[in-house]
Amino acid sequence: MEVKSTQARRSAGRNGQRHVVDADLIAVVIAVTDGEPRVLTIGEAQALPSGPFELGHRSLQSGLRAWVERQTGHPLGYIEQLYTFADRDRTADERVQISISYLGLAREEQSDRSAHGWRSWYDYFPWEDHRAGVPAILPDTVVPGLLAWAEEAEDPNIRRDRGLRVEFAFGLDDRGWNEELALQRYELLYEAALVAEATRSWDKGNPLSIAGRSMIADHRRILATGIARLRTKIKYRPVVFELMPPAFTLLQLQRTVEALAGRLVHKQNFRRLIEQQDLVEETGETVSETRGPPAKRFRFRQTVQAERTVAGTKLPLSRA
Amino acid sequence: MEVKSTQARRSAGRNGQRHVVDADLIAVVIAVTDGEPRVLTIGEAQALPSGPFELGHRSLQSGLRAWVERQTGHPLGYIEQLYTFADRDRTADERVQISISYLGLAREEQSDRSAHGWRSWYDYFPWEDHRAGVPAILPDTVVPGLLAWAEEAEDPNIRRDRGLRVEFAFGLDDRGWNEELALQRYELLYEAALVAEATRSWDKGNPLSIAGRSMIADHRRILATGIARLRTKIKYRPVVFELMPPAFTLLQLQRTVEALAGRLVHKQNFRRLIEQQDLVEETGETVSETRGPPAKRFRFRQTVQAERTVAGTKLPLSRA
DNA sequence: CTTCATTATGCTCGTATTGAGTATAATAGA
DNA sequence: TCTATTATACTCAATACGAGCATAATGAAG
Known part of the structure; x- marks a missing residue:
């Protein structure tokens, strides 16, 4: 087994032609006002706040805070990392872009209600709001579209697999709707080319896609990641506060x-x-x-441990 | 509000003097043999497999797989991202190092038992193994050391805060031991300078720290992250298989x-x-x-959805 | 060939948690 | 004054969970 210590390897890399990458920070900033969950957007409400990670930043988190506050004038409370992904830059000289996404929670001020790019996240995911019952878009558009996509596969195995995934993600089976599966649902819609980002039609000037408002690049996917994470997290950590x-x-x-x-x-x-x-x-x-x-x-109750509720059982432990 | 679209910003950055970073991939590869959870290490069992993210890699995951397999000859099964962190490189020209860590699960082969750097993770975290009862190192060394650290603070608020954190993380309160808190425990030991990495004594040639075997840089912290993640995950996803x-x-x-x-x-x-x-x-x-x-x-049972058991309740949902 | 420690497996039982609903009182708006 | 709406207290059944008992099958020890 060929082994170099990390130390040795790093030095070697630094002197040689080390492949370098660009690093971006992307923020999913969430607030709730008037009973609507809102996400902080920029541009034509088609992008999440983001910016390059710079040398001046002490850490990733502080870099993110700086960017968000500069772009939006909004301070961030709770922050947690979401996911890191890499994309070869399609247009350029084979440079690699690394994006590190974060979920941030904020107490939205009354003043900057709709003005400053706070959009209900259900604008982007209308099929995710089941508070007033099953949204019409699901039986009318989304589910038929997905089932058609499942059927159009030639390989029967793929057909079956797609069908099961749709049923599971959208609660068509006995388990019913599970709000935590927001990301899986978006990914299915993407695979089935039912969202604009997947069809390359959005840059032709159509911001309203077949299913929900779209965003540039993979920002809507990142938003879906944040939503899913938050929906999971409120169940075992007191982040709502x-x-x-x-x-x-x-x-x-x-x-x-x-x-x-x-x-x-x-x-x-x-x-x-x-x-x-x-x-x-x-x-x-x-x-x-x-x-x-x-x-x-x-x-x-600020009882030191916001750590609380880290219960999590599900293993039949024994005392001995 | 000053807003540039991500597209525009990226172009600007690419032509200007964009700050570039080095990107490393680090793997926590876990297998279980002979009833011991083992982690794949390199060097003198003081480092996790890692390597630079290179242009040839199609994605972060494939880059990681390539590195691990080249370094260890071991194929990876399940993979999930752990965490991304940035460190200014201490020794060099203000360059920033970004490390993206992954958790990988493998079926360890019989052949490469102890030879190829598979080490029980309890070598690094002896206080985490409670299968044969509370390990002696806890009451003998770890807990007294931590309580002393808590007491030595001058500010009474800090004293109280430290004390509560230690009690919570190590189950000294009524809630008892919680195996999912492996990372918090390591971080407390680090803060209290009870692990070698925190004391700068390890590079003086002492691989056995005050509490458990140590690793280079922050690799032991990354391992703790992986352990905590896995211990949480086995409870709601069938990853054991x-x-x-x-x-x-x-x-x-x-x-x-x-x-x-x-x-x-x-x-x-x-x-x-x-x-x-x-x-x-x-x-x-x-x-x-x-x-x-x-x-x-x-x-x-390979029932398509390894997705299963994504139950997760804890919200009193209503049908209406 | 006995004995016994060890394991597989079935079953019970009390308690905590969860889903769902009933009941009652207090208030603002019509 | 009525009534829709909300706060809040309770009840009740269905599970889920922790703990333990019981029985049977087997290899190892003598």
Whole structure:
């Protein structure tokens, strides 16, 4: 086995003609206002904030924060890395582009509501919003299109495989709709060429694709990655609070979760869940902004461990 | 709001003096043999396989596969991305090094048992193996060292914060040991300078640090990331099977899971869990390699969706 | 050839968690 | 004053989960 230590190899590489790459940072910045999950966009709402990773940046995260704040004037709260991918630059001298994507959560200010490129993420993924029932686009367009794509394969194995993947991702089987599969669903639509990005028609000036508003390059895929990650994460880490104002009612919290999940939750059980997890405490105030009795206001309990709820069982452990 | 489209920006950057970076791929390759979880290492078992991302590589994944197979002669099965981080190169001309790490699962061959750099990951993290009870190093060395570190802080807030973090990560509180927190534990030890990497003593020729065998640069941290990820993942995705031979007994499967989790599981309940999930099917054969009655052999049911078990509830959804 | 430790496997049982719904009271708007 | 709407407390059944008992089959030890 031929082995060079990393140290040795790095030195060699540095002096030789080392292949260098460009590094970009891309941000999926999410906020929730008026019961809508919104993503921060630039340009004609067709791109995510992004920029090159520069020497001045102390770290990837700080580089990202700098870029987002410069481009949008918006500070970022919680940040987590999403995914890194590489693309040979199609147009240029065989240079490789590496993109490192991040998910950021922000408390959107009232002031910059729709003005500054905050768009509901359901503009891009209309089939993902099941709060008012199954969206019409699913039975009308998306599912028939996908099933047709599955059928058009010549190889029966591929047909079967495609069919099963569609059924699973879109909940056509017994398991039902699973909101966490947002990325798989987008990827199926891409494979089936039902989204504009996959058809090269978008640069002909049609920003509204067959299914949902599109974005440049692979930005919509990155957004889908962020949505899926967030939908998964709210279930085992108290990240929702990064999106909430300092004080809130349980119904507001519920509406935020519902906006993210794209589904309605059972109110009584939601409250039971929140309270038994000991994540919030009453502020003492009550508000009555709507009908019904006044609601108590709560705040997030800053109990050092935002680590909490890292439960995760599913292995039948034994004590011995 | 100043906005340039990504397209425009990229062109500008390419012609101008664009800051370029070096990109490395680093692999955490895991296999389980003889009931031990093993990681593929190179050099003096102090480094993970790694290499530069090159132009010839079609994608990051294929680049990684190429490197690992060339360095070790070992094919990779399952692969998933772990994390990307950047370090200014300490020694050189302000160049930035980007490292993209991957987790890979392999079925280790019998032939290259210990010879080819397969090391038990508990060599590096002896405090993580709780299969034979709490390892002595925890009460003897690790915990006292960490508590002392917590106490030595002058600011009482920092003292309290450190204390709580140690209690949480090492299960000193009521929640008990949580095997998924492997990374947090390593990071605490690093912060407390209880691992060699943090003390700069390792390059003085001492490969055995205060707590566990060390590695160059941040490789041990990357390994901890991989371990934590795998320990989390086995609970909701059937990735264990990537580590198993084509046919196996339920006890072998259990031993593999236990090796990864570093904990023993309840045998009867483990079988119930596996069977109700419908992940395996009998091959029809039985074997009696040990005492006791012959055990049935099983194989993984290749039911298209290795996607399965993407359950994940924890939100009280409602039907309406 | 017995004995015994070890393993496979089936079954029970109490408790916690989860999904779903009923019930009651408080309030704003019509 | 009515009524739709909301907050909040409870109940109830269905599972899921942790823990353990029981039985049978086998290899190793004597």
